[in-house]
Amino acid sequence: MQRRSFIQSLFSMALYPGVALAAAKSPAEPARILIQESPLAAFQYYRGEAVWPALRCGAPLHLVREPSYRHDPPAIAVYWHDNKLGYVPRAESVVLAQMLDRGQALDSRIIALTQDVDPWRRLRFAVMAHA
Secondary structure, three states, rough: OOOHHHHHHHHHHHHOOOOOOOOOOOOOOOOOOEEEEEEOEEEEHHHHHHHHHOOOOOOEEEEEEOOOOOOOOEEEEEEEEEEEEEEHHHHHHHHHHHHHOOOEEEEEEEEEEEEOOOOHHEEEEEEEOOH
């Protein structure tokens, strides 16, 4: 492991215990840079409850731009497999929408699942870009 990768690993583990998001696992795998961590918006309106038992921390999510969504032009839907779980929060979607519109490859993963009555506290996810 190169010195820079090692330092990134330590930094990411300090920020997110148990989830080494920024570290490359091998020299062949590119490093990822944490862009943001967010709660999932609109969880209660989509398939979140139906697939809740199958969701796991670390599971990959898929981000899909929905520019025609009338409530939020820079809208980004969040999917797990073929199930829409909700959206990136409106206040946090502008930069990600610009990145996706430019063709930037983004990875997203579940980082926290909590049984809570408040749907904004149920699922948190992180978004990373390749370095």
